[in-house]
Amino acid sequence: MAAGFDIERYRLDRKEKVDLADYDPGDKGSFKQKEDVEEAMERMKRQLEEMQEMLYASKTHGVLILFQGMDCSGKDGVVAKVLSGLNPHGFRAESFKQPTGEEAAHDFLWRAHKVGPARGMITSFNRSYYEDVLITRVHGTIDKKEANKRLKHIQQFEKHLADSGILVVKIFLHISQDFQLGKLKERLENPKKLWKFDPSDLAERKHWDAYMQAYEAAFKATGTKTNPWHIVPANHRWYRDYVTLGIIVDAMSRLKLIYPVVEIDRSSIEAVAAADE
Amino acid sequence: MAAGFDIERYRLDRKEKVDLADYDPGDKGSFKQKEDVEEAMERMKRQLEEMQEMLYASKTHGVLILFQGMDCSGKDGVVAKVLSGLNPHGFRAESFKQPTGEEAAHDFLWRAHKVGPARGMITSFNRSYYEDVLITRVHGTIDKKEANKRLKHIQQFEKHLADSGILVVKIFLHISQDFQLGKLKERLENPKKLWKFDPSDLAERKHWDAYMQAYEAAFKATGTKTNPWHIVPANHRWYRDYVTLGIIVDAMSRLKLIYPVVEIDRSSIEAVAAADE
Numbered sequence: 001m002a003a004g005f006d007i008e009r010y011r012l013d014r015k016e017k018v019d020l021a022d023y024d025p026g027d028k029g030s031f032k033q034k035e036d037v038e039e040a041m042e043r044m045k046r047q048l049e050e051m052q053e054m055l056y057a058s059k060t061h062g063v064l065i066l067f068q069g070m071d072c073s074g075k076d077g078v079v080a081k082v083l084s085g086l087n088p089h090g091f092r093a094e095s096f097k098q099p100t101g102e103e104a105a106h107d108f109l110w111r112a113h114k115v116g117p118a119r120g121m122i123t124s125f126n127r128s129y130y131e132d133v134l135i136t137r138v139h140g141t142i143d144k145k146e147a148n149k150r151l152k153h154i155q156q157f158e159k160h161l162a163d164s165g166i167l168v169v170k171i172f173l174h175i176s177q178d179f180q181l182g183k184l185k186e187r188l189e190n191p192k193k194l195w196k197f198d199p200s201d202l203a204e205r206k207h208w209d210a211y212m213q214a215y216e217a218a219f220k221a222t223g224t225k226t227n228p229w230h231i232v233p234a235n236h237r238w239y240r241d242y243v244t245l246g247i248i249v250d251a252m253s254r255l256k257l258i259y260p261v262v263e264i265d266r267s268s269i270e271a272v273a274a275a276d277e
Numbered sequence: 278m279a280a281g282f283d284i285e286r287y288r289l290d291r292k293e294k295v296d297l298a299d300y301d302p303g304d305k306g307s308f309k310q311k312e313d314v315e316e317a318m319e320r321m322k323r324q325l326e327e328m329q330e331m332l333y334a335s336k337t338h339g340v341l342i343l344f345q346g347m348d349c350s351g352k353d354g355v356v357a358k359v360l361s362g363l364n365p366h367g368f369r370a371e372s373f374k375q376p377t378g379e380e381a382a383h384d385f386l387w388r389a390h391k392v393g394p395a396r397g398m399i400t401s402f403n404r405s406y407y408e409d410v411l412i413t414r415v416h417g418t419i420d421k422k423e424a425n426k427r428l429k430h431i432q433q434f435e436k437h438l439a440d441s442g443i444l445v446v447k448i449f450l451h452i453s454q455d456f457q458l459g460k461l462k463e464r465l466e467n468p469k470k471l472w473k474f475d476p477s478d479l480a481e482r483k484h485w486d487a488y489m490q491a492y493e494a495a496f497k498a499t500g501t502k503t504n505p506w507h508i509v510p511a512n513h514r515w516y517r518d519y520v521t522l523g524i525i526v527d528a529m530s531r532l533k534l535i536y537p538v539v540e541i542d543r544s545s546i547e548a549v550a551a552a553d554e
Binding site: 085124259260264 | 330334335353356357360361362363364365366368369370372401403465468469471472473474476536537539541542
């Protein structure tokens with residue numbers, strides 16, 4: 001689909017053991033710089049917009065694009081860069097923060113299910129129910145057994161979505177620890193970014209390896225043929241955007257969307273013309 | 278704010294009697310064509326994006342941009358053209374269709390209130406609670422007395438929003454009857470647009486004058502200094518986009534948004550640097 005990188009390379013769809021150390025967050029495919037992918041980006045954006053229009057018109061499928069990644073991996077940024085050109089009436093960006101009282105009182109899939117895409121719509125998730133097997137596992141709120149149980153529920157939930165016409169595109173934005181440190185410093189030094197700085201992000205850095213292990217377990221348990229995971233190298237923002245867009249366009253192309261065939265009484269054409277009389 | 282048109286000309290903020298026949302839907306200000314406004318559009322879009330970032334960061338205000346207009350007036354289009362560049366995490370496009378059972382069982386402001394913007398957010402409304410004094414009035418579901426009562430509730434509701442930090446920007450997209458006919462024909466002739474065609478739109482054309490009167494009554498009752506109405510000429514799509522963007526940028530500028538002043542323990546900078554040790 002998108003030239004210059006092989007989507008298969010970044011795809012996890014066999015429930016196999018994954019070692020994130022095998023994936024280079026600084027990967028740039030066969031490219032050197034942003035300018036090398038600009039033309040392809042524009043072309044793919046047009047494709048995506050056309051497919052969104054057909055999706056919205058036909059209402060045969062919905063699309064859920066789920067982003068996970070460490071702090072500073074660019075989950076907000078990728079949505080702004082790759083998806084902001086979509087027609088806002090057919091697209092929603094959802095984020096999941098600390099659960100509210102009502103959310104925490106429900107099962108862990110409830111709040112995400114509630115705001116998932118209807119057929120005809122595209123919804124992006126900035127974080128998701130995967131946090132319930134990541135942060136909880138890292139901080140010991142749940143044990144391995146409970147995590148495995150939840151992962152089974154997640155896999156079944158995503159299968160249910162697929163069976164209901166919802167395409168689930170799962171993307172992990174992969175950055176290095178050094179890259180994150182640089183970004184945190186940038187926030188501190190730029191008055192326009194200082195408001196994004198949260199001291200607790202620093203504390204989380206200590207758990208980096210535990211997070212990677214929790215992610216690897218999640219990929220292994222839920223990276224299926226129908227609902228694969230994608231590990232997107234994200235140290236280079238432009239390459240992150242390029243690969244992400246390529247993955248989305250590739251996945252949506254396979255839905256083979258078309259404009260709905262509308263049966264219309266052609267005499268209404270004359271009625272239109274006569275309507276002013 | 279935006280050069281080449283005087284916002285005051287399109288603004289209704291004195292609860293005065295309005296005659297829509299005084300407003301030319303084909304107005305192009307002092308311009309001839311799209312190219313004349315392109316540079317200003319780009320500049321205003323950058324301004325809007327910067328203001329959105331400050332709005333999102335400071336969370337002192339929210340922004341509700343409400344679009345009303347006849348079928349084919351371009352309510353969807355203006356959102357796609359003017360607002361699609363916004364950061365999706367801080368923006369939502371809501372539309373109001375035929376009320377569901379649950380919605381109809383509540384008061385007429387309920388469903389809109391529920392999805393209005395939080396502070397920090399921008400929300401656009403494609404149609405709104407104004408339909409409850411328009412379509413209902415035109416079809417005689419409510420009488421004049423009931424309409425006037427509802428208009429008072431609307432004015433008070435919008436005042437409540439303003440008092441709570443929500444900027445309400447109200448825009449009526451003004452087209453001519455002939456223009457609408459042309460657009461309906463276009464839908465019939467273009468296979469990519471046929472799905473948008475709804476025969477009932479034709480029937481509604483017969484009530485054009487009654488709609489204009491219902492709109493005029495709504496403008497008179499709710500066009501206040503704090504929450505004015507704007508009548509945007511919409512026969513020329515590019516001029517519609519230009520004036521709409523100008524109105525939004527002008528209104529948001531007056532909020533005098535700034536990035537929040539964050540008090541931060543500067544020793545955390547060193548902590549960042551040391552976090553990897």
